[in-house]
Structures are given as structure tokens and as C-alpha cells.
Amino acid sequence: MIIGLTGSIASGKSTVSNMLKELGYPIVDADLVARVVVEKGTKTLETIREAFGEEVISEDGTLNREELGNIIFSSPQKRKQLNDIMHPAIREEMLRQKHFLLEKGYDTIVMDIPLLFESKLQSYVDKILVVTVTEETQLNRLMARNNYSLEEATARIQSQLPLSIKEQGADAVIYNNGTLEYTKEQLQKILSLWKKE
Ligand SMILES: CC(C)(COP(=O)(O)OP(=O)(O)OC[C@H]1O[C@@H](n2cnc3c(N)ncnc32)[C@H](O)[C@@H]1O)[C@@H](O)C(=O)NCCC(=O)NCCS
Numbered sequence: 001m002i003i004g005l006t007g008s009i010a011s012g013k014s015t016v017s018n019m020l021k022e023l024g025y026p027i028v029d030a031d032l033v034a035r036v037v038v039e040k041g042t043k044t045l046e047t048i049r050e051a052f053g054e055e056v057i058s059e060d061g062t063l064n065r066e067e068l069g070n071i072i073f074s075s076p077q078k079r080k081q082l083n084d085i086m087h088p089a090i091r092e093e094m095l096r097q098k099h100f101l102l103e104k105g106y107d108t109i110v111m112d113i114p115l116l117f118e119s120k121l122q123s124y125v126d127k128i129l130v131v132t133v134t135e136e137t138q139l140n141r142l143m144a145r146n147n148y149s150l151e152e153a154t155a156r157i158q159s160q161l162p163l164s165i166k167e168q169g170a171d172a173v174i175y176n177n178g179t180l181e182y183t184k185e186q187l188q189k190i191l192s193l194w195k196k197e
């Protein structure tokens with residue numbers, strides 16, 4: 001079974017992903033893959049340099065993530081331009097990792113994909129698990145975690161589909177407003193239900 005773990009920015013995907021990892025599930029992490037495909041010396045990083053200019057490259061030749069983030073989260077056109085460059089490379093590497101894990105004999109794999117709905121990847125997974133929080137909690141946690149201003153946090157939240165829409169497309173939803181223990185409890189219930197199916 002391929003579990004697609006999703007949500008929106010700062011809703012708690014990494015928190016749930018870490019719980020799944022502790023339970024022994026192998027994870028394919030789209031955010032991590034998104035970092036690997038733009039490492040220094042890659043073709044994708046070169047294409048980004050050509051499209052967005054030298055200002056998105058740091059002095060040491062690596063991607064200046066803060067600068068590129070400021071550009072793409074304030075412009076839907078620029079965001080689409082970056083997605084068109086990066087998403088095919090991310091998808092290819094994620095599928096490679098998935099096949100590798102299946103060949104190793106794992107029968108359940110978790111794919112942590114923040115943009116599962118936005119990129120219409122529902123058919124890549126068997127079950128969709130959405131981690132959700134209220135809008136207020138999402139905004140507060142995002143500002144606290146990344147030290148973002150209200151404007152920076154709002155721009156990032158608005159660049160994704162609302163959590164209420166994602167909840168409707170889920171096979172199961174974890175409500176992550178409460179304690180970590182409550183989140184883990186919900187996760188374990190969902191997993192045991194899916195195992196019995
Ligand atoms: C713009 C970048 C360099 C900013 O880097 P930064 O370190 O500040 O953020 P990080 O990579 O940790 O992403 C944090 C979160 O932002 C959200 N996010 C990232 N990219 C996008 C996007 N193109 N559209 C909407 N939300 C996005 C996701 O929820 C993600 O979990 C980076 O987010 C990136 O490379 N984005 C494009 C690739 C992508 O779409 N990644 C999302 C997972 S496939």
C-alpha cells in the first residue's frame with residue numbers, strides 16, 4: 001500500500017511523517033527530494049539560474065532558498081515557472097525511490113507530498129492521509145517556526161489549496177490542533193483500520 005501523506009504548509013506533515021518513521025515505515029519525502037534535485041552542479045539548478053537570474057544563487061554556488069522563496073510566493077506566474085522546472089525532476093526521483101523501496105520488499109510506503117492535490121498526484125497513491133489544523137493554528141505555527149511576518153506566512157498559505165478542500169479528498173484526516181499524543185493516537189487508529197481492509 002502506498003500512503004500519500006499531505007496537508008498544507010505547517011499543518012504537521014513532518015510531525016506525522018516522523019511518527020510513521022518511528023513506527024518503521026519507509027518514507028519518500030518530496031521536500032527532501034526537492035532539495036536534492038537542485039544541489040550544486042545539477043542541470044535543474046542551472047535551468048533555475050537561467051530563468052531567475054544570478055540573485056537566486058548564493059556565493060558558494062548553491063541555491064539561495066530564501067531569495068527564491070520570496071520571488072515565487074509573491075507571484076503565481078513565477079511559482080508556475082519554478083514548478084514547471086522542478087516538478088518533473090522531483091516526480092522522477094520520488095518514483096525511483098518508491099521502486100527502490102518496493103524492490104527491497106517493503107509492502108507499505110509513505111510518500112510525504114505537500115502538493116499532492118495541487119499537482120493532481122492522487123492516482124500515484126492508494127490512500128490519502130491529510131494532516132489538518134485550523135487556519136489560526138496554521139498561521140501561528142508557521143510564523144513561529146520560520147520567523148515569518150504575517151505577510152510572509154499568509155503568502156505561503158495562500159499559494160496552496162485550502163485545507164478544507166484537501167480534507168474532502170482524503171481517505172482519512174488527522175486533526176493536529178491538539179497534543180502530539182492525540183495526533184499519534186489518531187494516526188495509530190487509522191493505520192490499524194487500513195491494515196484490516
Ligand atoms: C522555493 C523554495 C526554494 C523555498 O525553500 P524553503 O527552504 O524556504 O522552503 P521548503 O522547501 O522547506 O518548503 C516549505 C513548504 O513550502 C511549501 N511549498 C514549497 N514549494 C511550493 C510551491 N511551489 N507551491 C506551493 N507551496 C510550496 C510546501 O508546503 C513545503 O513543505 C522551495 O520551497 C522549493 O524549491 N520549492 C519548489 C519545489 C516544490 O514545489 N516543493 C514542494 C514539494 S514537491
Ligand SMILES: Nc1ncnc2c1ncn2[C@@H]1O[C@H](COP(=O)(O)OP(=O)(O)OP(=O)(O)O)[C@@H](O)[C@H]1O
Pocket residue numbers: 007008009010011012013014015016031114141142145176177178179180183
Ligand atoms: N500537535 C502539535 N502541537 C504543537 N506544535 C506542533 C504540533 N504539530 C506540529 N507542531 C509544530 O508546528 C510546526 C509545523 O509542523 P510541521 O513542520 O510538522 O509541518 P509541515 O506540514 O511538515 O510543514 P511544511 O509543509 O512547511 O514542511 C512545527 O514547528 C512543529 O513543531
